[in-house]
Amino acid sequence: MATAYSGDRPSLSQVNSGSCAGSPATPTSNAAPRSNALQNRITGVLSASCADLEIRDALAILDGRNIQNTADSRRNLRLDVQQELIACNSDIVQDFGKVAEQLKGIGIAIAKLNDSCAEIRKHIGAASRETGPMLDEAKTILADRGQVEKKQQVLDAFKAHFVVSDADLAVLTSTAETVNDDFFRILTRVKKIHEDSQILLGSENQRLGLEILEQSSRQLNAAFQKLYRWVQREFKSLDLENPQIxxxxxxxLRVLAERPTLFQNCLDFFAKAREHIMSNNFYAALTGAPVDANHPVLGKAIELSAHDPLRYVSDMLAWAHSATVSEREALEVLFISEGDEIAKSIQAGIESEPWSRTDQDGSNPMFNGREALNELVDRDLVGVFRQMRQRTEQVIQSHEDATLAYKIANLVTFYCTIFANLLGERSALLESLKPLTDTALRSFRSIMRDHVVNLHSDLSPSADNLSPPDFLLEALDTLRVLMKSYDTSVVTSDRAQRTGGFQSVLQEALDPFLAGCENITKRLRSPDNHILAINCLFTTRDTLRQFSFADRSAELQPRIEEHERELTEAVHTWFLHESGLDTLVENIINVESLASSYKDPAQLAAIAQQLDAFLPTATEDARAFLAQLQDRLLARKIIERAAEAFCEDFEEVEDVIVQGDESRLAQVNGSVEEEVWLRDVFPRTSDEIRVLLS
Structure with missing residues (x-):
């Protein structure tokens, strides 16, 4: 920059000297351009700003050189700068010479490298030609190795899924190994293998699938056989009384249900074992002899504590009911606690055992766990109910007691209802209990009929006492016992059903005795026959009214009313006879019959005297006449009705007598005072009669 500045822009002294020296000799034409150029240069210098970077750099360089602002330094500045520039250029040229020499060495090295690379290329080409077949063979080997590794992985996965180890097979099939969680785990795996092997049958190579399917089937069969035998052994020592099963x-059992045949065989074995155990327990409860030392009999033996035959039967039924409830609860824990798992397993097992289908069309009904449970309970207790039935029949046959037989029948009926609610209406145990009811009822009817036959041979009318005969009172006492037994044993709330169920008992225990009373009344005279009949019917009705199901009031009331009418008529007749009006009532119809029958007034006077003697004590005498009628209210009502009928008869007689006096008064020609008037002889009026008999 300094160089450029020094070269382009001469110093002011140079400018001034040049312009002064040359101005006279320079032509005028050249002076004007040079003056303009100088002027422009000066103007450019003066217009330069100190803020220009180039100027600032130049000034900074000048400051760094420590140049004094003198005339010499200003004159030599350009020379010094040029000299320095030349020296710098000389140094650069020398440095580039060294670089050139080094570049020449590099070029030689590169040439040598190129020659070496060419030589190497030749060797590589030759090596490539020699190793090419080997590389191709290596690639083929590596590809084969990859395929082998994939096949090995598939084989390992296949073995891990489809192959069971010898140790696992020993746990699964060996009887020396116990059935534990490992057994069920391995069994689940083998079942999965058996299921998945069917997928292999859809592949191209079916032989592998068939072999695995056959092998897994053998393993499963061996496992289920081991499980079957293990369950049987456990059933032998199983204690259902232990709540921790x-x-x-x-x-x-849930797993074994997948083989319905084996499962049913286990149930059969279990039912036989439980039947034997329950039968022994029942016998031990009856006799007090324990089956084994581990299960002593609690409490007294039934045969030793129940001296009453009914108590004996009741204790046996109570023990059977308690055993049934306990057995059902234990079997629910054993078979139903898993929900529908057994039913699902059986349905799945039926698919693998098509021969186990039970329906004609080849289908199998849905397994019902509750029904199967009830059936198993039936089989477990069939031995108990068989013994109980035999002993109950012995009790019935060895006691000639109709009441006992009927109580046993009601007791068995009551327990039949309980067992039906517990085990269902189709329970096999009910088939053992219900015949006991029929047997007891047959014994009851037979005993009652024998008693009635013996009774009819001894029926004789009572001479003085018209109260119900002893055989009827005994029959009613027996009937009370039967009604109480029936009332406590029948659990239905249907009134019609309760009433209908007791009618057969009434036919056997009451109707023959009422018929016997009726036969006795036929041998008695009136009114004794009606009094006895009413006493018997009233006693019977009051007894039957104690229980609504035995009430026969609607049936007995017409018979009572019939005898009541007959007895009222008898009392009425007694009133007429004792008062003497019977002849008047029978003979007097009108005035002519009065005149023809009673021409002598003394006859009416005698009747009037008899009537007067009768009336003061008529009511008391009537009560005495009906003294043997036990219902005093009925006796009073009968006397009142008879008295009313007597008063009506008296009114008719009174009317005839008054009419007779009136007709005689019309026919009298002589003195009236000499006539004997019937009204004077027979002075009583109907009002007086009503007052005296009220």
């Missing part, structure tokens, strides 16, 4: 048993 092993969870492994429940799991084993």
């Amino acid at each position: 092993s969870a492994s048993i429940r799991r084993a």
